[in-house]
Amino acid sequence: xxQILMPKATAVWLIDNTGLTFEQISEFCQLHILEVEGIADxxxxxxxxxxxxxxxxxxxxxxxxxxEKDPAYRLKTAIVDAVPTSIKKNHGKGPRYTPLSRRQDRxxxxxxxxxxHPELADAQISKLIGTTKPTIKAIRERTHWKINTIxxxxxxxxxxxxxxxxxxxxxxxAEKKAREEAKNSRDEGDGLSPVQGNGQDGSTDPTRTGHTxxxxxxPSTR
Numbered sequence: 062x063x064q065i066l067m068p069k070a071t072a073v074w075l076i077d078n079t080g081l082t083f084e085q086i087s088e089f090c091q092l093h094i095l096e097v098e099g100i101a102d103x104x105x106x107x108x109x110x111x112x113x114x115x116x117x118x119x120x121x122x123x124x125x126x127x128x129e130k131d132p133a134y135r136l137k138t139a140i141v142d143a144v145p146t147s148i149k150k151n152h153g154k155g156p157r158y159t160p161l162s163r164r165q166d167r168x169x170x171x172x173x174x175x176x177x178h179p180e181l182a183d184a185q186i187s188k189l190i191g192t193t194k195p196t197i198k199a200i201r202e203r204t205h206w207k208i209n210t211i212x213x214x215x216x217x218x219x220x221x222x223x224x225x226x227x228x229x230x231x232x233x234x235a236e237k238k239a240r241e242e243a244k245n246s247r248d249e250g251d252g253l254s255p256v257q258g259n260g261q262d263g264s265t266d267p268t269r270t271g272h273t274x275x276x277x278x279x280p281s282t283r
Contacts, residue, residue, distance in 0.1 A: 065119050065138060067112045068092055069100065074111030076101050077196045078207070080129040080165055081136075089120075089136040103187040103194055110195045113206065167192045168207055170216035171200045177213075180234040189230050190221040 065071060068090040075086045076097070083101070087094040099105030114120035121139050128134045170190050174181055175197070183197045199205040217224045 065090060065114065066117065069096075069106045070109050070112035071114045071119070072097055072100050073106060073109055073193055073195060074113050075125075077111055077167065077193060078113075078165070079125050081125065082128075082132050085128050085132070085134070085136060089138070100193065101191060103184070103192070106193075110199075111193075166214065166219045167221065168196070168200060168205060168211050169214040170219050170221050171197055172211045173213040173215055175201050178231055178234065180238045181230065182234065185230050185234060189226060190216050 069092065072086050072090045072092055075081055075089070081089075083094055083097045086092075087097045090097070096105055115122055115125075119138055120136065124136045124139075128136050167190055171186060171192060174186050174189075183194045183201075186192065186197050187194055196205065200208065200211070205211070216222050217227055
């Protein structure tokens with residue numbers, strides 16, 4: 062198979078935007094399947110922005126559709142007409158981070174989370190629904206390629222996580238935010254020094270009172 066350009070960036074895009082199995086993505090991008098799983102988990106290539114293989118001419122949409130319908134199908138690059146028959150087909154579906162039918166729903170879930178729970182960190186969202194940080198960032202900044210068609214949807218109703226997991230991560234994020242706000246409030250309070258009097262009890266010492274114009278020019282009674 063012809064070596065594709067930017068294999069990791071292509072894998073990021075395929076994981077986030079298609080229903081292909083990890084095995085299909087692994088073979089097409091010529092990456093080890095564990096590396097593909099690591100990309101999906103956010104442990105590998107987390108700073109890599111996805112590269113659309115359709116727009117750069119390495120893959121046609123029909124190939125993706127064939128692969129989504131048949132987990133045993135091996136994608137053909139647009140650079141060559143056929144894949145060598147010597148490539149052995151594995152009819153196993155391979156591991157998936159999320160159900161095949163739900164993987165394309167993740168942008169909807171991400172949008173819902175960043176809109177309704179802005180206190181959540183990208184790492185928390187990535188771990189909760191199994192997506193990548195570059196995808197979350199693109200949706201936050203509204204630069205994602207599907208931004209105009211994304212429909213914000215609760216990830217629980219999409220089957221991407223449980224209500225218990227969602228409640229737990231939201232609770233942790235809220236507690237962290239509260240701690241940070243309390244710390245900032247204390248820091249601001251420490252920076253303001255109270256006004257102190259000249260006397261020992263904090264009151265103004267009359268013997269140290271400053272002169273006024275009246276006292277300076279008032280005739281002496283002595």
